[in-house]
C-alpha cells in the first residue's frame with residue numbers, strides 16, 4: 587500500500603456553489619485531499635466592488651496555501667472574473683479559475699460563430715470576462731445579470747414557485763434582448779457556481795419560452811480541466827477515494843445542511859474559519 591502523502595487541492599467559493607465543482611472533482615482526482623473554503627459570512631461577492639472581492643478572495647487563497655495546498659481551484663465565477671490575477675500574484679501555487687473552462691464548454695457546445703447567453707452575477711457581467719474568453723473561441727456571448735438567483739439558491743429554494751417566476755422574468759428579458767430566433771442563443775452558460783442547482787428549472791423555463799438552447803454547467807468542465815492541468819487524466823484504478831474537509835466563515839450548521847445538496851453527499855464536519863472582516 588502506498589504511504590505517499592495525499593496531494594492537497596484547495597477549492598474556494600464565496601459560499602456553497604463551489605461545492606458543485608468539488609462534487610465533480612472528487613471522482614476525477616482519486617487519492618487527493620480537498621480543502622474547501624466557503625466564505626459564507628461575506629457572501630454575496632456578486633454585488634461587491636473589484637477591490638473588495640479581490641481582498642476577500644486573496645485571504646481565502648492564502649489560507650488554503652498555508653494549509654499545504656499544491657494547487658487552487660477558484661470555484662467562484664465572480665472571484666475568477668474579478669480577482670484571478672490578484673490571487674495568482676498572492677500565492678505561489680497554480681491557480682485555476684472557472685471562466686476559461688466555461689468558455690471552452692460554450693465553444694464545444696456551439697462551435698465557431700455560435701451564440702451563447704451567460705447568466706451570472708452583476709460583478710461577473712460588469713467585468714466582461716465571459717465575453718472576452720468566449721471571443722477567443724469566436725463565440726459571441728451576451729452576459730446577463732441575474733442577481734436574485736444566488737440568495738434564492740442559498741435559501742435552498744431550488745424547486746420553488748418564486749424561483750421559477752424569477753427565472754421566467756429574467757430569461758424572457760434576456761431572450762428579448764438577444765433578438766429574434768436567428769440571433770437567439772444556442773446555449774445558456776451557467777456563469778455562477780450556484781446555478782447548477784437550478785439547472786432543471788432553467789431548462790424548463792427556456793422550453794416554456796420556446797428556446798431550444800442547451801444549458802451548460804461548467805462545474806464538470808472545470809473539474810476535467812483541473813484534472814488535466816494537474817496531470818490526473820488517467821487516474822490509478824487502485825487509488826483510494828478522494829477525501830475532503832470543509833471550512834465556512836459563517837454558521838457551520840447551515841453549511842453542513844445546505845451544502846450537502848450541492849455536494850450530493852453528507853458533509854459530516856464543517857470547521858468555522860475566521861478570515862477577519
Ligand code: DGL
Nearest residue numbers: 600630631632663664779
Ligand atoms: N459563487 C459566486 C459565483 O460563482 C456567486 C455567489 C456570490 O455572489 O457570492 O459567481
